[in-house]
Amino acid sequence: MPWPALTPSTSVSCDAYFFAGEPETGLPLGQEAIERARRLGDDVRLGESLMAYLLYSDLIDPPRYRQLFAEAIACTRRSGDQLISYYLYNDAGLRALRAGDVPAARAHLDAAAQAMRVIGESSHVSVNLGWVLRLEGDPDGARSMFGAGLRVSRRNGDHAGIAYASLGLACLAADRDDWHEAAVLHGVAQAFLDRAGEPWEVLEARYRRGSLDDVRARLGDQFDRVYAEGMALSVDEALDLARGQLTAPDLRRPPEPPGLAQLSARERELVILVARGATDAQIAAQLYIAVSTVRSHLDRIRDKTGCRRRADLTRLALQSGLVEPAVPRAAAGPPGADCGGFRTGAESAADGPGSR
Secondary structure, three states: OOHHHHHHHHHHHHHHHHHOOOHHHHHHHHHHHHHHHHHHOOHHHHHHHHHHHHOOHHHOOHHHHHHHHHHHHHHHHHHOOHHHHHHHHHHHHHHHHHOOOHHHHHHHHHHHHHHHHHHOOOHHHHHHHHHHHHHOOOHHHHHHHHHHHHHHHHHHOOHHHHHHHHHHHHHHHHHOOOHHHHHHHHHHHHHHHHHHOOOOOHHHHHHHHHHHHHHHHHHHHHHHHHHHHHHHOOHHHHHHHHHHOOOOHHHOOOOOOOOHHHOOHHHHHHHHHHHOOOOHHHHHHHHOOOHHHHHHHHHHHHHHHOOOOHHHHHHHHHHHOOOOOOOOOOOOOOOOOOEOOEOOOOOOHHHOOOOO
C-alpha cells in the first residue's frame, strides 16, 4: 500500500487504540504516521497524525508535547484545517484545566472557539469555557456558556452533551447556595449521562464530586429524595428545568426579527457565515459557489432585512439566535500571549512551527 493511503489509516488506528485503552500499541502507530506524513510533506495528514498522537498527552513528557503541539498548529495554519485546529486547542485547553492552569486553558479554549465559529457549533468547547469562567469567578459568563452547550446538545440529540451542560448548571446552583435546585440538576445530569451509556470524564467527575459533597452536606437526609426527583424527570421536563437556570437576559431568545422569515435556507446560511466573520471569498469556497453569487445573495438579504452593513447582519444573527454570542475575552493578557508554555491562536504564521 502506498504511503498516501497508509498514513491516514495508521493515524486512525492510533486514535482507535487510544479509546480502546491500548497505548502500548497506539503510540508506535502514531509515531509511524507522523514520520510518514513528514516525509510526504502533507500538512493535512501531518496535522491529523499529530492530533491523534497528542491524545496520549499524559504519556508524553511536557517538552515533547509542546514541540509536537506547536508543529501541529503550524500545520493547520498552512493547510487552513480549522477542524483539526479546533480539536488541538480544545484538547490542550482540557489538559491545562486538569493541571489547574486556568489562564492557559482560557487561551487555548478561546482559540478552539474561534476555530469552531468558522466551521459550525460544538457543545464541548462551550461547556469547557463554562468551567473556565466559573473558575475565573464569572458565574454569568459560565451560565451563558453552559446554556450554549445545552442548546447545541439538545438540537443535536446529544445526551452526553446535555449531561455535561446540566452538570455545569448544577455546580453554579450550588455555588449560589441553591441546594435544592443543585441536587435536582445533578440528578438530571446523571440521568442523561446514563442514557448516553458513558462514565464521567476525569475533569468533570472531579468537579461533580466536590459539588455533590457540598449539596449532600447541606440537604442531609433530603438529598437522596431530591436527587431522585431529577433522575426521574422526563427529557422535556429536565430540559425545561435546566433552561430555567439560564436567567441572564442575553440567553432569552427574542421573537424573530422582521425580514428574517423571508430568508431562504441558503440565505440564512450566508447570514450565519457573515456573523462568524467569513469574507465573501471564504463563503464562496465553503459553499462551493462563485464570489459573484455570494454578493448577489447578500444583496437580496439586505433588501429583505434592511441590514446594509455586515455588522447589521451579525447583530441580526445574534438577536435571532442563528449564532451564539462570542465568549467574553479574558482581561489578563492580549490574545497571542504565551500561556503555560503554549502558543495561542492569535500568533502570526511568521512565528514558525508551533473529549471529550
